[in-house]
Amino acid sequence: MVDMGNRNHAPADDLILSARANFRRKAGAWLGQGILFAITSVAALAVLFIFYFIARDSIPFFASRGFAEFFTDTAWYPSREPGHFGALPIFVGSGLVTLGAVFLAVPLGVAAAVCLSDVLPFSVRQVVKPIIEILAAIPSVAYGFFALVVFAPLLQDAGNKVLMTAWWILAGPTLLLLVMVLGDLSTTWVKNEKHVRAARITATLLIGCVAAYVLVAGARFMGAITIITGTNALNVSVILGIMALPTVVSVSEDALQAAGRELREGSYALGATRAETLCRTILPAASSGILAAAMLGIMRALGETMVVWMASGNAAQIPEPFFNYLMPIRTLTATIAGDMGEADHVTGSDRYHVLFAMGLCLLAFSFICNLIAEWFVARQRRKLGGE
């Protein structure tokens, strides 16, 4: 009991710190924060290290060979003596597959994101989200293996059938829809109630014939294509598109969510359907975020190594004509991965440094993409926050 009494006094004494203890405490906190800051800086500044070391090793190449050969020449013979380092076909190859992947991933990804954020009920969303996550989690080498061992033989043996099926699946519904809308739009000038029905049917039939012709002609064209090798730009583009999808979906879904309820409700109140609300109100409001998603998708496709190394054919040539996706190509990442094994033995040679020059180009490009994406995200936040 006596002890109890003593204790009752103690806290009051402890609460008032002596000047020394106070200083010690403040200094400790300050020091701790300093250490935290230092460690964080190390983690963050690693990227500057990367820039420095890649640039340092690529300067010798540019110093000895200049820029013109690297960026404009089409002859890539690194192992010849003396070597020739025209990397234009490789830049074109990287560009082609990235473009192909983005063309596939952005429309599909944005459509899926719209569906996820506005169409599907919550319970279905809970099932779909893990699918996207798993798609993002599969290692790139597994995608590459699939592209090389499963997809490439399929393209090579039955490529025209694959293309034809894709054409039917994509073009069929699109054209059907187009016919109905055009049939409707082309008869809006008919004012007489009695004639509207007849006019609409005639117009729909006429346009339908044209569409059917286009559909069949397209299918014929696809069916006539022969694919010489399955390891080509098309194969890689499709796989890269699938790999970029999760990024595009999740970033653009965030953007769509951020557009807010009020905008949607306002649009519905004016009598717009869900499609009209999304196309005319929400997508424009979220456009910055969607562009950011596209940028991130581009970065993902451009920086991917294993898929293109395994399944692009690795031919340093500009396809003939340049948009021919059925030819094998070669990309920056695959060149770095493939050539370093041999170039490494001759450290200090142009052959070694040219790979760092390519790495620097990749780094610079992804840095710019990242800046643009960040700028878009910031703009979106400002735009939606300001309203």
Place this chain on the structure above:
Amino acid sequence: MMRLQTRKLLDRAFAGVGVFAIVLMALALIAILLPIFQRGAGAYVFRATVEHRRQMLDLFERGDEDVLVKEMQKALEARQPVLEALASYRADQSERLNEAIGAADRLAQRDDLLGRRIARAVEQLRHTADLRQQIDRLSRIEQLMRPQSTPDMTDDLDLIRDITSELEVQAAQYGELTERLRQLLGPLPGDEPRILPRFRYGQARWDRALIKQSQLLYIEEWDYSDASAMGRRVLSPRRDLFADTALYPLFEHIENDLEAMLRPRWTFYGRFLTDHSVDAHFFGGIGPEALGTFYLTLGAMLFAVPLGIIAAIYFAEYAKPGRTVSFLRSCVSTLAGVPSIVFGLFGLAFFIYTIRVSPGKSVLAGSLTLGLLILPTVIRAAEEAILAVPREYKEAALALGAGRWRTVLTVILPAALPGILTGTVISMGRAAGETAPIIFTAAVSVGVALQPTEVFTQATPALSWNIYNLATEHEAVDEIRHVQYGMVTTLVGIVLLLNIAAIWMRARISRKLRG
């Protein structure tokens, strides 16, 4: 203005496009995972032949020797008719050869220089054991004699020519056949012993054995007669080459009795994950690769997780909005966007050539590179988890008189731990699956399992790298598809398990937060 009906139609079509995209995504996932898992399971569960059990006993000392000996005896019994067919075919051939040698003997009867030379050549011939060489020598005798022959020799010379050319064709066909047989059943009696295990055993897997069987039964040819299309594969039965010979029944046996010869049995080969590979992955498992991936991932986590959590604490709790902090944040997001192959280049230039953490490629250098790669992911996940801790927790701790440090260490971090763990597990999957950063810093194609002490200096095989290597650079890519699929399945399985664990953990956290 469109009619209401069309607008409704468009509305539905719009939703349809979205659903279509999602269905397509799900289909893509199934299309990719299904063949990988289906064929990858074949590396673990397959119909193993008696040759597989022999290997297991010889190379890994597994299985019961007595049982195997008995089984092998039965298999050899079943193979006996094949061997007999071979032997009787060879006997027929040497009979034909003896006919030719008899003709040569008759030629040697001549009592002149030519006769003596023939006699000497025939004598040499008798000392040669190999049928092919005998045929060679005979046809050389015939060619040598032909210009100097007299009319009475023509008959014998013609006979020798006919027999040798006939036997030459047969010997080539026979040689190819026995080569196929060796691939199917292992070395034939009387073969020279060979060192590489792939030549010492027959087919260990029944699915491979069936392929080899069809290669034995049918000759594959390509028909290029239609110049506008690609070559067409044509199969013609090999037995047609051996019609009316002693070998004809052999094909019947191979076609019908192969099961008795190889005795396939469903086997679960779970040690595939831990066994070392034998003869460049022709046999054995993927132990060194799996262990290498484990070391690399563990090293990357040891490096990235503490650093990432500290940075996240700083960003979430200490950083005041300002130029410095926003610059640091920009750096982190740029780091997240750096292509993985550039990390590899940086690891080579910095960790190996500049600060020399190891004399060459090593697990350490690879781990550091991988750690750098996943650092932004860890930082982001940890920061999100810390920010998700309710403000009340922190306020209550501060109100009780705890310092800032104390609050972070005893209240915020424990509350955020499940979230941090989720992010950590996801980035673990990423580190395990990445290939590009370790190509120049840690990976080798062929290697043994490392001891934990060797990780600072030695390079290692790893699942991700060896999938690439086996699928593109191996000498017999088609022969070891099951190993490739097994590796892919193992890697994808590990990564998926980690991710599913993370998804489950997150679902639990969100349930808890919702109360």
